[in-house]
Structures are given as structure tokens and as C-alpha cells.
Amino acid sequence: MPEGHTLHRLAGEHQREFRGRVLHADSPQGRFVEGAEAIDGQELAKAEAFGKHLVHHYREPGSRKASGPILHVHLGLFGKFRQGTGEPPAPTGALRLRLTADDPSPRGPQWAELRGPTACEIWDPTQLADLIARLGPDPLRPDGDPDAAFRRISRSNTEIGALLMDQKVVAGVGNVYRAEILYRHGVSPFRPGRTIDAGLWQEMWLDLVHLMRAGVRVGRIETVRPEDRPHTRRLTRSQATYVYRHAGEPCRICGTEVALADMQGRNLFWCPTCQPR
DNA sequence: AACGAATGGGAAT
């Protein structure tokens, strides 16, 4: 589920597996041939995530500064990264980008494959600076500043359900975290931003940090509190959330049917009783 | 096996 936690997890994995190694890059699908050529033979200096965006910084092998190409990836709805050790599998399907590290590192050969991304491109530093400037604070970054988000929320007439999905307000939150954070705090998605007070926002932000960090750790979104989950076996997908994709089922707290509506072209789930307008 | 929906967001209209 590519919300922010997915990209931060990928950035961490790429750091561990590829940082400091010289990579081979190609685009079997043919849609990123020039970009792959720019990366091919470069060393990965750093991998990091900003909201739902993944960024690789490359450099000439042996150089100290990351002055090489910058790779920008946005998975969108369908994009997927897979990685593994050993020989990379023969390319199948629409394989946009393949990275392999086959240097004689004690870590052994390593590969990663990217399919179906919304964006996969080479950027210059200005483009990266523009992205960072337009994104709101990211709960998964240590410099994520909740006040910056609150300044926008508290003077907006837009519904909080829409503001939470706006990457200029908060970076990395998607449809699942949006639904779940509102439910956990009893907040109606239809409340205008200006009705959210500073204390409530502080609590929601801290909860987002907590939930999204857990998402990075576990590798998926789990928002159900320990006391509300069955602890005997592994959670199924539907046991991992309170309201997301639970339309028509009884609310865990009050039994009211979980509601479903369209908000700006996306499915919105909420409990009309626990999250009154 | 075949089909539809979806975690997103930018470009086109």
C-alpha cells in the first residue's frame, strides 16, 4: 500500500542494500532508457523519502560529493518495487527500471525492479528543491513540523478529510491513514479545517507519527489498537483497519454502519455516530 | 479465467 510508510521503508531498504555500491541500471520496457543510462555505473550515495516520493542521490564512484544524477520515483496507485539477492530474474512484463549491484561486496549481488510508477525520472537539484518546498510536513521525517500543517488547516474552510489528502498540507498521508486517523480521534471528515483546534491537531499529528512509523516497521498499515485486535493469529487485511474498506459493517465502538461516500473522487469511510459533524 | 477496484497525482480537457 503505497502511502508514505511504503516509500520510507523502500528508502531504508535501498540505503541498506545499495548505498556505497556501483549500480547497473537498465529499462527493459524501454520507457526509461536515457535515465537508466545516466544511473548506470554510478554509486548510490543516498536514498531518502519525502512523503510519497522516493529519491536516490548518485555520485561518480569514489567521489565524495553526491553530485551525480538524482532519481525521482513516485509509485502512484499501481507502482511496485521488488528486490532480492542473487541473480536478477529475467525481465518480464513492463519493467520500467532494473537496478543491480553485482560488485564483489560481501553483501552479495542485489537487485531491485520497478514497475508501473506514475513518475520515474532524472531530476536536477532544483527540481528536488521545488518538490520539498511544495510538500507539507512529513510525519515520518524528523524535521516534520506539525505547526506548518496547522497554519494551513486552521485557516481553511476545506473539509479536514480533503486537507489530510492534500500533500501540500501533510505529506505522505493517503486514503487509508486519512480514514483511520479521523476515526481514531472521533473527527468527522466533513468538518472544515478551521474547526480543528490546536490541541486536537497536536494529538492527531502525534498519532500519525506513531501509526506511520509502525507502518514502516511492519511493512503495512495497521491502525487497530492492541486492545481492539485479536492477538491469537496474524491480522487479516480487514482486521488491520477500523473503517477503511469496512463500509456497511458495524462500527467497532457503537455498531452504527460504517458509511461510504465519494470525496474528491476518492472513497471516504467513516462512522457517522463516532465522528459527528 | 476473467473482471473490477484501488493506496495517487499530474496532464489533458
Place this chain on the structure above:
DNA sequence: TTCCCCTTCGTTC
């Protein structure tokens, strides 16, 4: 507001 990207997963036949 609609289209596109073109994957994975769950549901239905």
C-alpha cells in the same frame, strides 16, 4: 472533471 499509468488483489464465473 476526466483520463492515464498498466500492478496487485479480491471477487465472481
